[in-house]
Every structure is written in C-alpha cells, then in structure tokens.
Amino acid sequence: MLKVNANFIKLPPSYLFVDIANKVDAFSKQHPEVEIIRMGIGDVTRPLPKAVVAAMQKAAEEMGKAETFRGYGPEAGYEFLRSAIAENDFQKRGVAIDKDEIFVSDGAKSDTGSIGDIFDVDNVVAVCDPVYPVYVDTNVMAGRAGDYHEGTGWSKIVYMPCLEKNGFLPRIPNERVDIIYLCFPNNPSGVGIGHTELKKWVDYALRNQSIILYDAAYEAFITEEDMPHSIFEIEGAKKCAIEFRSFSKTAGFTGTRCAFTVIPKELVFNEVSLNKLWGRRQSTKMNGVSYVIQRGAEAVYSEEGRREVKENIVYYLNNAKIIKEGLAKAGFKAFGGVNSPYVWMKTPNGLTSWEFFDLLLEKTGVVGTPGSGFGISGEGYFRLTAFNTKENTEKAIERITSSFKA
Amino acid sequence: MLKVNANFIKLPPSYLFVDIANKVDAFSKQHPEVEIIRMGIGDVTRPLPKAVVAAMQKAAEEMGKAETFRGYGPEAGYEFLRSAIAENDFQKRGVAIDKDEIFVSDGAKSDTGSIGDIFDVDNVVAVCDPVYPVYVDTNVMAGRAGDYHEGTGWSKIVYMPCLEKNGFLPRIPNERVDIIYLCFPNNPSGVGIGHTELKKWVDYALRNQSIILYDAAYEAFITEEDMPHSIFEIEGAKKCAIEFRSFSKTAGFTGTRCAFTVIPKELVFNEVSLNKLWGRRQSTKMNGVSYVIQRGAEAVYSEEGRREVKENIVYYLNNAKIIKEGLAKAGFKAFGGVNSPYVWMKTPNGLTSWEFFDLLLEKTGVVGTPGSGFGISGEGYFRLTAFNTKENTEKAIERITSSFKA
Numbered sequence: 024m025l026k027v028n029a030n031f032i033k034l035p036p037s038y039l040f041v042d043i044a045n046k047v048d049a050f051s052k053q054h055p056e057v058e059i060i061r062m063g064i065g066d067v068t069r070p071l072p073k074a075v076v077a078a079m080q081k082a083a084e085e086m087g088k089a090e091t092f093r094g095y096g097p098e099a100g101y102e103f104l105r106s107a108i109a110e111n112d113f114q115k116r117g118v119a120i121d122k123d124e125i126f127v128s129d130g131a132k133s134d135t136g137s138i139g140d141i142f143d144v145d146n147v148v149a150v151c152d153p154v155y156p157v158y159v160d161t162n163v164m165a166g167r168a169g170d171y172h173e174g175t176g177w178s179k180i181v182y183m184p185c186l187e188k189n190g191f192l193p194r195i196p197n198e199r200v201d202i203i204y205l206c207f208p209n210n211p212s213g214v215g216i217g218h219t220e221l222k223k224w225v226d227y228a229l230r231n232q233s234i235i236l237y238d239a240a241y242e243a244f245i246t247e248e249d250m251p252h253s254i255f256e257i258e259g260a261k262k263c264a265i266e267f268r269s270f271s272k273t274a275g276f277t278g279t280r281c282a283f284t285v286i287p288k289e290l291v292f293n294e295v296s297l298n299k300l301w302g303r304r305q306s307t308k309m310n311g312v313s314y315v316i317q318r319g320a321e322a323v324y325s326e327e328g329r330r331e332v333k334e335n336i337v338y339y340l341n342n343a344k345i346i347k348e349g350l351a352k353a354g355f356k357a358f359g360g361v362n363s364p365y366v367w368m369k370t371p372n373g374l375t376s377w378e379f380f381d382l383l384l385e386k387t388g389v390v391g392t393p394g395s396g397f398g399i400s401g402e403g404y405f406r407l408t409a410f411n412t413k414e415n416t417e418k419a420i421e422r423i424t425s426s427f428k429a
Numbered sequence: 430m431l432k433v434n435a436n437f438i439k440l441p442p443s444y445l446f447v448d449i450a451n452k453v454d455a456f457s458k459q460h461p462e463v464e465i466i467r468m469g470i471g472d473v474t475r476p477l478p479k480a481v482v483a484a485m486q487k488a489a490e491e492m493g494k495a496e497t498f499r500g501y502g503p504e505a506g507y508e509f510l511r512s513a514i515a516e517n518d519f520q521k522r523g524v525a526i527d528k529d530e531i532f533v534s535d536g537a538k539s540d541t542g543s544i545g546d547i548f549d550v551d552n553v554v555a556v557c558d559p560v561y562p563v564y565v566d567t568n569v570m571a572g573r574a575g576d577y578h579e580g581t582g583w584s585k586i587v588y589m590p591c592l593e594k595n596g597f598l599p600r601i602p603n604e605r606v607d608i609i610y611l612c613f614p615n616n617p618s619g620v621g622i623g624h625t626e627l628k629k630w631v632d633y634a635l636r637n638q639s640i641i642l643y644d645a646a647y648e649a650f651i652t653e654e655d656m657p658h659s660i661f662e663i664e665g666a667k668k669c670a671i672e673f674r675s676f677s678k679t680a681g682f683t684g685t686r687c688a689f690t691v692i693p694k695e696l697v698f699n700e701v702s703l704n705k706l707w708g709r710r711q712s713t714k715m716n717g718v719s720y721v722i723q724r725g726a727e728a729v730y731s732e733e734g735r736r737e738v739k740e741n742i743v744y745y746l747n748n749a750k751i752i753k754e755g756l757a758k759a760g761f762k763a764f765g766g767v768n769s770p771y772v773w774m775k776t777p778n779g780l781t782s783w784e785f786f787d788l789l790l791e792k793t794g795v796v797g798t799p800g801s802g803f804g805i806s807g808e809g810y811f812r813l814t815a816f817n818t819k820e821n822t823e824k825a826i827e828r829i830t831s832s833f834k835a
Contacts, residue, residue, distance in 0.1 A: 024638035025639055089475070164713070233431055280718065313685050
C-alpha cells in the first residue's frame with residue numbers, strides 16, 4: 024500500500040496566514056460595518072513599476088510572433104537577467120558574484136523551501152526564534168525536525184531566541200549545528216544586522232563547516248550605513264553561505280513571482296559543489312521562470328525601473344515610520360521599521376499575541392500578525408507591516424492611538 | 430559538518446538534453462556550414478495564441494495600476510483559472526472534477542518532480558522503460574531508487590519494459606508496487622492507451638492500494654476515439670490516481686510556464702487526503718503562479734484561444750504525419766505520431782541509439798533524441814518530435830529520405 028510521508032502528518036494542520044484569514048473572515052461576517060485594514064501578511068500594495076509593465080507587455084508580444092517566440096528557457100534563468108542581477112546587485116557594490124552563481128526562480132519561498140533537497144536528512148538545523156515559518160515547516164516535511172513538543176518546539180531543531188535584551192539578534196549556538204537559517208533585515212522583528220555581528224556568524228560557519236542560508240529578501244529596505252546588503256560582503260562568506268533574494272518586496276512582485284538564489288562556486292562541502300548540486304536539482308525539477316516575467320524583472324534594473332522601485336521603498340519606509348511613531352504615541356514599545364518594512368511591537372499588559380490580535384481587530388479593525396505564530400519567543404509580540412497604502416496606514420494608526428491611549 | 434544529500438551524488442553527472450546540446454555544439458563548430466534542424470527536445474515553435482498574448486498584456490496593465498494591482502495570489506491558483514480548467518477539460522467531457530481538485534503550477538515537470546515530497550521514501554516505484562527521465566531522477570534524489578547498475582538500472586525501481594511486441598504498452602507488474610508512473614499519449618514512444626487497457630491499471634492500483642501518477646501532458650494530441658483524455662474517465666480512478674496536465678505542448682507554454690495537477694478529494698490513503706497533503710506542500714513551498722501568466726492560461730479556454738490552440742495541434746500532427754511517412758519511405762520502422770507529437774523509430778542495422786544520433790547528425794544535420802536516453806528498453810530506438818516548423822520538418826525529412834534510401 025502507498026505510504027504517505029509521515030512527516031507531513033506531524034505538521035500542525037494549517038498555516039499561520041490561513042488561520043488569520045479565517046479569523047478575519049469570521050469577524051467580518053459578524054461586523055460587516057467595520058472596514059478592515061490589513062497589516063498582517065507581508066504583501067505589497069504599490070503597483071508594478073511602469074518599466075516592468077512595459078517590459079512584460081513587450082515580451083508577451085514577442086511570444087505572439089513566430090520570429091521572436093521563445094520556448095524552454097535555461098532552467099537557471101536567462102543570461103540577460105542573471106547578468107543584470109550580478110552586475111547591479113553585487114558587482115556595483117564591490118561584491119564579486121558571477122552570473123553563473125545566480126539561479127533565477129519563481130520565489131524566495133520556493134528556494135528557501137526546496138534548498139533542503141540538496142542536504143542530507145541528518146543535518147542539525149538552527150533557526151532564529153521567532154522565525155519565518157517556511158524554514159521550519161519545510162524541515163519538518165523533510166524529516167529533519169524530530170517531534171513537536173508544546174512549549175519547546177521541534178525536538179531536533181536548535182532554536183536561537185531573539186530577545187529584546189540582545190536587540191533581537193540571535194546568539195551563536197553553543198553546540199555544533201550544520202545548517203543555520205538567518206534572515207536580515209529580519210522577518211518578523213524588522214531588525215537589521217551589522218557587519219561585525221554578521222562576521223561572527225560567518226566565522227562560526229567556517230570553523231564548523233556549517234552552511235548559512237541567508238535570506239536577504241528585505242535588503243532593499245536597509246537605510247543604515249553599517250549594514251551589509253549581502254552576506255557576501257563579509258569575508259569568507261562565499262565558502263559558507265547561500266543567499267536568497269526576491270523581487271517581491273523590492274519591486275512589488277508578490278503576485279508576479281520572480282526571485283533568485285546566489286550559490287558561489289567556492290561553496291564546496293566534501294568536494295561537492297553546491298552550485299552544481301542545486302543546478303542539477305533545478306534542471307531536474309523545474310523548467311525556469313516565464314520569459315515574460317524575466318523580462319519584467321530585468322526592467323527593475325533599468326534607469327526608470329530603479330527610480331520607481333526606490334520611490335516605492337521610500338513610500339513603505341515612510342509608512343513604517345508612521346506606524347512606529349504612532350505605536351509609541353499609543354504607549355507601545357516598538358522595534359524594527361528602520362531598515363525593514365516590519366514593525367515588531369510588544370503586546371500591552373502581558374497579553375498573549377493572539378489575545379492582542381483579537382483585541383486589536385475588535386477595537387480597530389486592524390489585522391496584524393501574532394508574534395507567537397513565528398515561534399515561542401515571539402509570544403507577547405505582534406508584527407505590523409508597512410505594505411498597506413499611506414492612507415490606510417494613517418487611518419490604522421489613528422484608530423490605534425485613539426483606542427489605546429498612552 | 431554539513432552533509433549533502435548523497436542520493437544526488439549517485440545521479441549520472443548530466444542530463445540527457447544537456448548531453449545532446451553539447452554534442453550539437455561540437456558538431457556545429459566543426460561544420461559551421463550545416464544548418465541544424467532540431468527535432469530532439471520536445472519544445473514547441475508556434476507562437477502563443479493571440480488571445481493569450483492579449484490576456485497577458487491586459488493583466489500586466491492591471492498590475493501597473495493601484496486599483497487593479499494584485500499581490501500574493503492563492504497558492505493553488507486563482508479561482509478563475511481553476512474553474513475554467515475544471516469546466517472545460519473535465520466537466521464538459523463528462524468527468525466530474527471540481528475546481529478544488531485542480532492545483533495550478535509552473536509546470537508538469539515541477540509537479541511530477543515534486544509530488545514525491547508527499548510520499549514516504551519506502552514506497553516501491555514502477556516506471557515504464559523507456560521513460561521521461563524526470564520520474565526516475567527525482568526518485569533517485571529522494572532516495573527511493575537504490576543503486577545504479579549498468580545494464581539493469583536502479584536496484585529498487587521496478588521497470589516495466591514497453592516493447593514493440595506489446596505495442597509499446599507496459600504490462601502489469603507481477604510484484605506489488607506502490608507508485609506507478611504512467612504517461613499517455615506516451616513520451617517518448619508516442620503511443621496512446623485505450624480505455625480497456627487503462628482500466629486494467631486502475632483495477633490493479635485499487636486492488637493493491639497503489640497510486641498511479643498519470644502524466645497526460647499530451648492529451649490534446651489524441652485523435653482516436655477510444656482513447657481517454659483523462660484517467661478520470663476510468664471508473665475508480667479518483668480513488669487511485671493523480672493526473673498531471675500542462676499548457677506547454679497544448680498552447681505553446683514551454684517558455685511561458687503554466688500547468689496543473691488534479692488530485693481528487695476521494696484520493697485517500699490510510700485516512701490521509703492527498704488533496705490536502707499536496708495543498709499543504711504547495712502552500713508551504715511556493716506562492717502560486719504569476720497572475721499575468723494565469724490570465725494567459727485562462728485565455729486558452731476562450732473561443733479564440735481554443736480555435737488557435739486547435740490550429741496549432743493540427744499543425745504539429747501534420748508534421749508528425751510528414752515525419753512518419755517520410756521515415757517509412759526511407760525504409761525505417763516508425764511508431765507513434767498519430768495521437769502524439771512524438772515519432773518513435775527503430776534504428777537501422779542494429780545501430781545503438783547514440784550511434785544513430787551521430788550518424789543522423791553527420792549525414793543530415795537533424796537532431797533527434799537517442800532512445801537509450803529514456804531507459805534500457807529505449808536502446809535501438811530514436812525519438813523525433815513534430816514541434817519544429819512545417820518547413821523545417823519537410824526539409825529534415827527530405828534530407829533523411831535522400832540520405833537513407835530504402
């Protein structure tokens with residue numbers, strides 16, 4: 024008889040954002056008069072840059088003519104896009120990354136979710152706590168997580184608590200771990216990491232022959248000088264890190280789907296090149312990203328594209344500022360939001376994250392994300408995102424300040 | 430130290446079509462005067478239907494305006510597309526498949542490659558021989574294939590030889606197997622399967638609680654009456670089968686990327702719904718297909734889209750006819766090509782598949798695919814595809830008939 028993957032059965036029955044959507048639906052049915060403002064899921068609202076739209080339309084037209092039609096493209100992405108990425112995101116910043124080290128994909132979620140394919144099931148995985156659930160859930164599916172215990176989490180996962188007293192940065196684990204997921208600027212806490220701190224992780228990984236899976240999906244939001252936009256700005260990182268990037272939050276591609284993963288050729292474990300291993304995985308399990316979409320992504324690097332993207336980032340960062348200042352005014356403690364579209368706030372009066380979720384929804388119609396959904400150390404915290412419109416963000420903050428007076 | 434997935438290391442170093450590309454490159458460098466005609470990889474050449482291009486352009490425009498912009502879509506696909514698929518591809522043919530049973534993806538390669546995620550590593554896998562390499566390679570990566578032995582293949586895979594004497598149809602295995610990959614109309618042999626024959630497989634699967642992974646990527650090419658377009662036309666199949674479909678070969682989406690997988694709600698093993706399990710896998714490991722692309726796929730079902738798609742299919746089937754008749758004229762034995770864009774020919778004079786590849790390239794500049802690349806029983810056969818232009822197909826056949834006189 025067919026046996027299903029029993030690891031899947033261990034997973035809690037649903038996904039954080041599905042739970043939230045269900046709660047909001049139920050609330051809306053009970054209170055149809057309340058206009059809901061969504062600041063929960065990290066989804067953007069600004070339209071695609073004009074340069075991107077134009078490039079996609081032109082590419083669609085090409086696909087409609089025999090002379091310019093394109094069939095299967097290279098699995099790792101077209102050279103025009105890989106070159107544009109390598110040049111603009113790395114070489115221009117003084118980071119020597121070659122186009123052959125860039126793998127274009129349909130999303131950082133796909134890549135962070137599937138990268139585990141190339142690793143043995145027996146590796147020890149370390150994650151920040153709180154953390155983007157995909158890192159943990161995909162390791163559960165792969166059988167790397169052990170069993171779940173209420174209050175302590177998955178038995179084989181090494182959790183690295185990110186606490187207020189450490190500025191929400193994880194501390195180097197005492198034990199040896201093989202695979203370390205890091206995300207900076209961080210989701211959910213919104214804090215960034217400086218060169219000096221990140222160097223410690225690279226040194227740890229080199230010393231222990233561990234790998235750092237570095238999610239830099241939010242690098243475009245960095246405003247402070249000392250923060251690396253890429254882990255490959257750190258000496259030695261090419262021998263111990265893979266970096267995940269995305270056009271989702273930068274250029275508004277959440278519904279358009281394009282991202283990329285950087286695997287340096289120097290990244291070799293036990294004489295095996297991870298660049299080649301991932302190349303093999305990708306060429307066996309997918310057929311590359313749509314030509315039309317890759318042309319759209321390429322246009323992000325055009326002069327007009329860059330200008331529009333920058334405007335959007337400034338727009339969202341301004342929202343983050345409005346949120347952070349508003350929360351402070353309402354008497355809340357809030358973090359992040361300076362190098363990130365996420366603001367991480369402490370719930371008032373010792374409320375649990377879900378209690379505050381309910382209270383906030385009830386009092387203001389504002390939807391955020393309960394910190395406990397990101398892990399045990401997220402309990403007592405709450406995430407608000409800056410991706411809504413300025414108007415809605417201001418409205419939400421007005422409602423919050425008037426409902427929760429300091 | 431990080432341990433890589435040792436199963437990857439077991440894989441032969443490169444992929445069939447990469448080997449072919451390298452051989453062709455080398456030949457072209459030596460013989461720059463020869464115009465190469467590619468009938469190897471199953472890639473289309475007809476442009477996208479106008480209706481699809483228009484729909485994508487309109488969708489791109491929507492993405493450029495705040496009022497109509499779309500962020501994250503549902504992981505399983507937009508309802509507009511899932512409904513169009515369920516209605517047109519199933520309900521209109523009398524097959525009761527619901528939109529909730531449709532999972533939209535970026536390709537049948539992604540889905541047939543990743544479906545193994547939801548199954549235990551200990552299942553016994555059966556594949557046709559010859560076979561589309563992705564089914565085997567992805568099971569190697571997952572650790573289900575055992576070890577490779579020259580001449581007999583992977584130790585744990587059950588091979589079902591598809592031989593000329595059985596009309597290239599596989600025979601029901603004597604042993605119990607858990608996962609059976611079937612592809613009809615078949616890649617590479619180009620033969621279809623009738624209701625009566627397919628019913629035997631469904632009965633076997635029901636009796637043994639096995640699952641059939643049914644790749645129907647070429648169903649649009651079926652011209653004969655008795656052939657099911659979907660395995661769900663067979664009674665009982667909803668309790669034992671998953672079906673993979675694609676817009677690639679139907680509507681020319683090889684470079685545009687959209688496909689779907691059908692998992693009936695009745696498909697339950699050990700009380701676990703595979704529809705839910707795959708839903709969980711997809712919502713954890715991907716973020717759905719681009720809105721722009723899904724609108725393009727929807728347009729395949731418009732009146733204009735359907736007409737254009739039909740024209741393309743007729744065009745390619747006409748090429749297949751030209752190939753088959755030309756090969757016969759040149760004295761070759763050829764199969765398939767009636768319900769499929771693939772023609773499967775026997776190599777002359779006992780040549781191996783690769784020997785014939787070299788000979789054909791040398792004598793005619795025509796590139797095909799060596800049958801042995803699809804498995805041991807493919808040795809001595811060769812695949813030609815009908816996806817080139819009519820002009821090139823005619824030119825290739827002229828060269829073949831004049832080079833190999835009967």
